[in-house]
Amino acid sequence: MTERDAVLAANLEFYRAFTASDYRAMETLWARVAPVLCIHPGWPPLLGREAVMQSWRDLLANPEPTHIMCHDDQAFLYGDFATVICEEELANVHLVATNLFVKESGAWRMVHHQAGPILAGSYEGQPHRPH
Amino acid sequence: MTERDAVLAANLEFYRAFTASDYRAMETLWARVAPVLCIHPGWPPLLGREAVMQSWRDLLANPEPTHIMCHDDQAFLYGDFATVICEEELANVHLVATNLFVKESGAWRMVHHQAGPILAGSYEGQPHRPH
Numbered sequence: 001m002t003e004r005d006a007v008l009a010a011n012l013e014f015y016r017a018f019t020a021s022d023y024r025a026m027e028t029l030w031a032r033v034a035p036v037l038c039i040h041p042g043w044p045p046l047l048g049r050e051a052v053m054q055s056w057r058d059l060l061a062n063p064e065p066t067h068i069m070c071h072d073d074q075a076f077l078y079g080d081f082a083t084v085i086c087e088e089e090l091a092n093v094h095l096v097a098t099n100l101f102v103k104e105s106g107a108w109r110m111v112h113h114q115a116g117p118i119l120a121g122s123y124e125g126q127p128h129r130p131h
Numbered sequence: 132m133t134e135r136d137a138v139l140a141a142n143l144e145f146y147r148a149f150t151a152s153d154y155r156a157m158e159t160l161w162a163r164v165a166p167v168l169c170i171h172p173g174w175p176p177l178l179g180r181e182a183v184m185q186s187w188r189d190l191l192a193n194p195e196p197t198h199i200m201c202h203d204d205q206a207f208l209y210g211d212f213a214t215v216i217c218e219e220e221l222a223n224v225h226l227v228a229t230n231l232f233v234k235e236s237g238a239w240r241m242v243h244h245q246a247g248p249i250l251a252g253s254y255e256g257q258p259h260r261p262h
Contacts, residue, residue, distance in 0.1 A: 035207040037216055039227055042250055045216045076166040078233055081212035085168055085176045096170055098229055098245045102209055114229045116247025119173055
């Protein structure tokens, strides 16, 4: 398995844990040493492992699990740091996510997640679309 | 100047270049060697320097410049990689951004930007708010 494959596997584990409401797996996936951050769609940023893991505890405790499919996942490596860009399909919304990982104790661990809607609006106030 | 200060200075340079419609400065700021990505709000992801810089060329050519204020900027360092989380105030929208930087030829260069609205909606389909 290449490093890129290992990063993509960690990214898929994130979506598996999310869809399965598997808090224990989610808790294992997030880094323990490196700084941990998370920006859930529409939320202000959460900084620090305690705040981030509390948000997952709350979200995964929801009695109606989130059905979320990840596709078009692409990994970009920068030494022991990696970025995954992927799209998220939910029942009623189409999001794009940035997921960040660091190599910690030999495993790729998550340090950041930001997701936001695709086609939700215009760029920072301006009615532009990509060419 | 600490490395953290240098990263925050690079982040502020991004917003200065954006507000000033200074494409030359924006072009200098983005990495030349490391993989470059960008997710403008509502857009599908742009991958690769050519696509990302074309988007900035188009956005900064708009005759009505974007007035964008960055605040609550915080930097998190992971060796030669850094994440900045900050909020963006525009005339009619409040966004939160993830900006990623790598150390390249001794300078912090941008490799990724994702911005999305705060308080725009619910988390990945679910009506949750942080606690």
